[in-house]
Amino acid sequence: MQTELAPQYQGTPDGEAAQAILRKCVHCGFCTATCPTYQLLGDELDGPRGRIYLMKQVLEGAVPSRATQLHLDRCLTCRNCETTCPSGVQYGELVEIGRRLVDQQVERPVTERAVRWLLKEGLTSPLFKPAMALGQLARPLLPAALKDKVPGAAHPRAKHWPQREHARKMLMLAGCVQPAMMPNVNAATARVLDAAGIQTVVAAKAGCCGALRTHLNDQQGGLADMRRNIDAWWPDVASGAVEAIVMNASGCGAQVKDYGHALAHDPAYADKARLVAALTRDLSELLPEIVAAVKPRLQAASRKGVLAGMLAFHPPCTLQHAQQLRGGVEAGLRELGFEVAVAMNEPHLCCGSAGTYSVLQPALSHQLRDRKLRSLAELQPKAIISANVGCISHLQSGTTLPVKHWIEALDDALDPATG
Secondary structure, eight states, X not given: OOOOOOGGGTTSHHHHXXXXXXXXXXXXXXXXXXXXXXXHHOOGGGSHHHHHHHHHHHHTTOOOOHHHHHHHHTOOOOOHHHHHOTTOOOHHHHHHHHHHHHHTTSOOOHHHHHHHXXXXXXXXXXXXXXXXXXXXXXXXXXXXXXXTTSOOSOOXXXXXXXXXXXXXXXXXXXXXXXXXXXXXXXXXXXXXXXXXXXXXXXXXXXXXXXXXXXHTTOHHHHHHHHHHHHHHHHHHHHHTOOSOEEESSXXXXXXXXXXXXXXXXXXXXXXXXXXXXXXXEEGGGGHHHHHHHHHXXXXXXXXXXXXXXXXXXXXXXXXXXXXXXXXXXXXXXXHTTOEEEEOSSOTTSOOSOTTTHHHHSHHHHHHHHHHHHHHHHTTOOSEEEESOHHHHXXXXXXXXXXXXXXXXXXXXXXXXXXX
16 A cells, blocks of 8 residues: 655654555455454444555544544454455554554543543552452442453462472563452462473562553553563573563463564663563463373363363454464363363454453443354353453453353362362
8 A cells, every 4th residue: 555654754663664564455355354343333444444544644644533533442453454464464553553643633532531541550550459359349339330340259269379499480470450350360370380390480570561551552651561571570581590471361462572573662672672572472382381291180180070061262362363373272271171162153253352442442342242252152161261361351241151261271170179
């Protein structure tokens, strides 16, 4: 797609990056077939191709409107279109640039600015954990909209952390909301890795991966989060004390794997960011090693019927589209004796969680959630499993079926008390 940058964008990092991405687009429209918002709304401007035209116009000097901003806001940034695109258009990066340029020219209403500020500051605050605890106590009294965002009581083993020392060590990012909302995911990860002979190390000063602020158009705040994490991990990384940085939230994994690109222009952090990104592994990428280590323990559990019953796996967009990791969770769990399947219809489609999207675009988000749950229900599962805290929480708000991380299902099967 030929683009003539307006003078104000010529020679700028955003302008040059956007132009390079736009040149790959051949207007084919394949992306519209897999775009969740286009499927719901049927509006070309609420699909990737339409949004690309809107961003192209802005880059060529057109003055964006509030309508331009709304069309870009409705994008989930699920990156399904990138999986579909035959030309390799990096739409996710382009839409972040487009939103940034539009927000510089179109002022948001006061209420929107307040909500977005509360999300990026509140969810990453140390006060989030006590606030969530209070919300759980008052959960029966909360209105439905708030109750959806507050999970029930924590798993009874959420505080059980393995104490064994291992020669093999890996860093793990605890995350910003996960320790408060679903603490057992981190504990279960540590227990399963312990069973595989790997010690989990958590750097106390590491926090939000940077995705939350970045996607809310606070690029500088997002970069600050990234630098803080690199500083927290660097002593272990530089000394070779750890062999990898493991991510059990696929959204965080996608972001940390992008640190090298995000900080490429920062001379103090560029090299460190590239190394951190290269060391980062989604938890599912460790499954072959985990399977080999724990398979003997699960054979007895399988014979006792502990693993019986269908698990419906929802692969998050940040796993299957952003990280391009598909099939690993299902294959690994099946090899261990679990019955696992993905939805027969639209397994590629976003569940509507998409970070803070479920708060900022609740109507569209709930439509996508219910559509996803209908597809998963066709499998008649005993539980739904996923790989990202946002997807798990969002799906749980629309069903009475248990929804949990796949590592929790594996951990439960390894624990005799739960088996």
